[in-house]
Amino acid sequence: MSILVVGSVAFDSVETPFGKADNALGGSATYFSTAASYFSEINLVAVVGEDFPEEHIDFLKDKGIDIKGLQRVSGKTFRWQGRYDYDLNEAHTISTHLNVFERFKPEIPENYKESPYVFLANIDPDIQWNVLEQVKKPKFVACDTMNFWIEGKPDALKRLLSRVDLFVLNEGEAREFAKEPNLVKAAKRLLSYGPKTIIIKRGEYGALMFNGNSIFSAPAYPLESIFDPTGAGDSFAGGLMGYLANTDDTGESNIRQAIIFGSVMASFNVEDFSLNRMKSLSLKEIHERYKKFKQLTHFEDI
Amino acid sequence: MSILVVGSVAFDSVETPFGKADNALGGSATYFSTAASYFSEINLVAVVGEDFPEEHIDFLKDKGIDIKGLQRVSGKTFRWQGRYDYDLNEAHTISTHLNVFERFKPEIPENYKESPYVFLANIDPDIQWNVLEQVKKPKFVACDTMNFWIEGKPDALKRLLSRVDLFVLNEGEAREFAKEPNLVKAAKRLLSYGPKTIIIKRGEYGALMFNGNSIFSAPAYPLESIFDPTGAGDSFAGGLMGYLANTDDTGESNIRQAIIFGSVMASFNVEDFSLNRMKSLSLKEIHERYKKFKQLTHFEDI
Numbered sequence: 069m070s071i072l073v074v075g076s077v078a079f080d081s082v083e084t085p086f087g088k089a090d091n092a093l094g095g096s097a098t099y100f101s102t103a104a105s106y107f108s109e110i111n112l113v114a115v116v117g118e119d120f121p122e123e124h125i126d127f128l129k130d131k132g133i134d135i136k137g138l139q140r141v142s143g144k145t146f147r148w149q150g151r152y153d154y155d156l157n158e159a160h161t162i163s164t165h166l167n168v169f170e171r172f173k174p175e176i177p178e179n180y181k182e183s184p185y186v187f188l189a190n191i192d193p194d195i196q197w198n199v200l201e202q203v204k205k206p207k208f209v210a211c212d213t214m215n216f217w218i219e220g221k222p223d224a225l226k227r228l229l230s231r232v233d234l235f236v237l238n239e240g241e242a243r244e245f246a247k248e249p250n251l252v253k254a255a256k257r258l259l260s261y262g263p264k265t266i267i268i269k270r271g272e273y274g275a276l277m278f279n280g281n282s283i284f285s286a287p288a289y290p291l292e293s294i295f296d297p298t299g300a301g302d303s304f305a306g307g308l309m310g311y312l313a314n315t316d317d318t319g320e321s322n323i324r325q326a327i328i329f330g331s332v333m334a335s336f337n338v339e340d341f342s343l344n345r346m347k348s349l350s351l352k353e354i355h356e357r358y359k360k361f362k363q364l365t366h367f368e369d370i
Numbered sequence: 371m372s373i374l375v376v377g378s379v380a381f382d383s384v385e386t387p388f389g390k391a392d393n394a395l396g397g398s399a400t401y402f403s404t405a406a407s408y409f410s411e412i413n414l415v416a417v418v419g420e421d422f423p424e425e426h427i428d429f430l431k432d433k434g435i436d437i438k439g440l441q442r443v444s445g446k447t448f449r450w451q452g453r454y455d456y457d458l459n460e461a462h463t464i465s466t467h468l469n470v471f472e473r474f475k476p477e478i479p480e481n482y483k484e485s486p487y488v489f490l491a492n493i494d495p496d497i498q499w500n501v502l503e504q505v506k507k508p509k510f511v512a513c514d515t516m517n518f519w520i521e522g523k524p525d526a527l528k529r530l531l532s533r534v535d536l537f538v539l540n541e542g543e544a545r546e547f548a549k550e551p552n553l554v555k556a557a558k559r560l561l562s563y564g565p566k567t568i569i570i571k572r573g574e575y576g577a578l579m580f581n582g583n584s585i586f587s588a589p590a591y592p593l594e595s596i597f598d599p600t601g602a603g604d605s606f607a608g609g610l611m612g613y614l615a616n617t618d619d620t621g622e623s624n625i626r627q628a629i630i631f632g633s634v635m636a637s638f639n640v641e642d643f644s645l646n647r648m649k650s651l652s653l654k655e656i657h658e659r660y661k662k663f664k665q666l667t668h669f670e671d672i
Contacts, residue, residue: 085551154551249387249456251574252594272553273575276592285666287587290578292554324669358672364587365667367626370660 069313070109070134072206073100074174074199075189075302077114077124077138078146081162082341085154086295092342093124095146096189096212099299102343103306103333104187105131106354108313111180113137113199117145117168127347136177143168156297156338157271176202185313187305188232190214193224200231208318210234210309212301218245230262233318236305239270251276252283265323267308269301277327279320286327287364289335289357296341300334303346307333332357371615372411372436374508375402376476376501377491377604379416379426379440380448383464384643387456388597394644395426397448398491398514401601404645405608405635406489407433408656410615413482415439415501419447419470429649438479445470458599458640459573478504487615489607490534492516495526502533510620512536512611514603520547532564535620538607541572553578554585567625569610571603579629581622588629589666591637591659598643602636605648609635634659 080094097114104110110133120140128135146169149162174195181204188196188211196211211232217225218241225245229235235258239251246254255266255278266278270288277284308330312318315326332354339345382396399416406412412435422442430437448471451464476497483506490498490513498513513534519527520543527547531537537560541553548556553570557580560568568580572590579586610632614620617628634656641647 250594250596252592270575273572274587274589283592283666284669285576285589285592286669287576287589290554290585290587292552294552321670325672328669355672362669362671364585365669367586367588367630367664367667368623369664370627370657 069185069316070111070183071104071185071187071309071313072111072113072176072180072183072203073097073104073187073189074113074196075100075187075191076146076169077116077120078148078169080298080342081147081149082151082296082298084152084156084296086293087341089296089341091147093127094148094298094342096302098128098343099302099337099346100187100189100306100309101128101133102131102346103303103337104310104313105133106333106349106351107307107310107329108185110134111137111177111183113174113176113180115139115141115168115172117141117143120145131347134180137175137180139175141168150298152297156294159298174199174202184208184316185309186210187309188212189302189305190217193217193221193228197224197228200228208233208312210236210305212236212305213241215241215244226261229258232263234265234267235263236267236269236301238301239268242266242268267327269304271297271300274331275304275327277323279323282320284324284327286324286331287361288331289361289364291335291339294338297338299343300338303337304330304334306330328358328361329354331361371487371618372413372485373406373487373489373611373615374413374415374478374482374485374505375399375406375489375491376415376498377402377493378448378471379418379422380450380471382600382644383449383451384453384598384600386454386458386598388595389643391598391643393449395429396450396600396644398604400430400645401604401639402489402491402608402611403430403435404433404648405605405639406612406615407435408635408651408653409609409612409631410487412436413439413479413485415476415478415482417441417443417470417474419443419445422447433649436482439477439482441477443470452600454599458596461600476501476504486510486618487611488512489611490514491604491607492519495519495523495530499526499530502530510535510614512538512607514538514607515543517543517546528563531560534565536567536569537565538569538571538603540603541570544568544570569629571606573599573602576633577606577629579625581625584622586626586629588626588633589663590633591663591666593637593641596640599640601645602640605639606632606636608632630660630663631656633663
C-alpha cells in the first residue's frame with residue numbers, strides 16, 4: 069500500500085558535541101520518506117527552491133520515492149540551523165529561513181489522491197486539513213505537530229484531529245496541548261479529540277502508545293554513539309507508517325510492531341549526521357535491530 | 371533466603387501538588403524492607419531516636435521484618451522535609467536533620483552475619499564498607515548511593531564497588547560518577563569498577579540494566595495518579611532484592627524478572643504518601659501488576 073506524505077524538504081546545518089554538518093539534506097518529509105521507503109511506496113509532496121541540487125533528487129528517486137508531488141519553485145529552499153549540547157533531547161534553533169516553504173500550498177497529484185495511508189508531517193494544521201480535503205477517503209491518516217501550532221492554532225489542530233487516526237507528538241507537547249502534567253491523563257484527553265491512537269515520543273526514553281484502554285511502552289535503543297538526533301521523530305514515523313502500509317494492518321497489535329520498526333529506523337538515523345546512516349541500510353540490518361529490541365525488552369512471565 | 375539491609379529509618383514531611391504528609395514513616399531501609407518483605411525474610415539494621423513510636427515498630431514487626439538490628443538511642447530520629455513540583459522526578463529538599471543518624475555505626479547482630487543477600491542503602495560508603503567487613507561471605511551484595519557521596523567520597527565508593535555484585539543508582543548519578551554523558555558508555559565504566567550488574571534508575575522512564583554485554587530496558591508503569599515519589603527507588607530495590615533472595619537465583623534472566631518486581635513495588639509505592647499504599651498489598655495484586663508490565667511491553671517477534 070502506498071503512503072502520501074506532506075511535509076518539508078530542507079537544508080539543515082547542525083552542530084553537536086560530536087561534529088557538524090553544513091547544508092545537509094533534511095526536512096520532515098525527507099526523513100519520513102527515506103525511513104518509510106524500506107517498507108512501502110511513498111508519494112512525496114513538498115516544495116524546494118531553485119537551489120535544490122539534482123543529486124538530492126536522484127537520491128530520493130533511488131530510494132524509489134515518487135517525487136511527482138515535489139514542487140520546484142523560484143526562490144530558496146527551506147533552511148534550518150541548529151545546535152545540540154550534551155542533552156541531545158533538546159534542539160537549540162540558531163536560525164530558520166522558511167524561504168519557499170513560507171508559501172507552500174500542497175497540490176496533491178491526481179494519482180496520489182487514492183493513497184490509502186497519509187502522513188501529515190509537522191506543518192500548519194490548516195494546510196494539513198487542506199491536504200485531507202484533497203484526498204479520497206484514505207484508510208489511515210496520521211499526523212505530527214509541534215508546540216508552535218499547539219500554541220498558535222489549537223482550534224485548527226483540534227479540528228484536524230477529528231479526521232486523524234493516529235496522532236504522534238512529543239511528551240512536552242502532549243502535556244502542553246492537553247494542559248495536563250500527568251501523561252496518562254494527557255493522552256486520554258488527546259484521544260477524546262478524535263484519534264484512535266496517540267503515540268507520545270520521549271526521545272532517548274522511547275515512546276508510549278495509547279489505544280483505547282491499552283498502553284504500550286517501547287524503549288529507545290541504547291546507543292553508544294549518538295551523533296545527531298535531527299530527524300529522529302520523522303524517521304520514527306516513517307518506519308512506523310511504512311510497516312503499517314506494508315502489512316496493511318492497523319490493529320493494535322500490529323501498531324506495536326510498527327512502533328518498534330519506527331524505533332529501529334530512528335535508532336539508525338541518530339548514528340550519523342543527516343541521512344548518512346539511514347540512506348544505505350539493508351532489510352537484514354533492520355530486522356536484526358528489531359530482534360535486538362526484542363532482546364532488550366524481554367523478561368519471562370510468571 | 372534472608373536479606374540484610376542497612377540504611378535509614380526516618381520521619382518524612384513531604385508536600386506534592388496532590389497533598390502532603392507530616393512526619394510520616396520513611397527512610398531508605400524502611401521502604402526497602404517493606405517492599406522486600408513480600409518476598410523474603412529481612413534483617414534490618416538502622417538507628418532511631420527516643421521519639422520513634424511503638425506503632426512504627428509494630429508495623430515493621432507485622433511485616434515479618436526482623437528488627438533486632440534496629441538500634442534505639444538517645445536523641446531524635448532522622449527527619450527529612452521535602453517538596454515535589456509537577457516534575458515528580460525531582461525532589462526539592464527543604465531541610466535535613468540527621469539527628470541520631472549522624473553517629474550511626476551499624477552493628478550487625480550475630481545471626482544477621484550469615485545473611486546471603488545484602489543491601490547497602492544510600493549511606494556513607496565508608497559505613498557501607500564497614501558493614502561488609504562484619505558479614506561472612508554474602509552470596510550477593512547490592513548497593514545504592516547518591517550524588518553527595520559521588521562528589522564527596524568517590525574513592526571510598528570505588529573501593530566499595532570492588533566488593534559489590536549489583537550497583538543501583540540514578541541516571542544523573544551514573545553520568546556524574548562515570549564523567550560520561552552517554553549512558554551506555556557510563557554504565558560500561560561503572561562495570562569496570564567491579565559490579566557484575568549496573569541498574570540505572572530513570573524515574574518515570576523506568577530502568578536500564580547492564581550485565582556483561584546484555585542490556586535490559588524496563589519501563590515504569592504509566593500511572594494516572596502519582597501522589598508521592600518518595601521512596602520509589604528504595605521500594606524498587608526492595609522488590610528486586612526480595613525476588614532475587616526468594617528465588618535464590620542471580621542469573622541475568624532472573625535479574626530481569628526481579629527488576630520488573632522492583633518496578634511493580636515502586637509503582638504501588640508512588641500511588642500514596644509514605645508507605646500507605648505499599649503496606650497492605652496482597653501477593654495477588656503484586657502478581658497482577660507484574661502481568662500488566664508484561665502486557666505493557668509486549669510486541670510480536672518477526
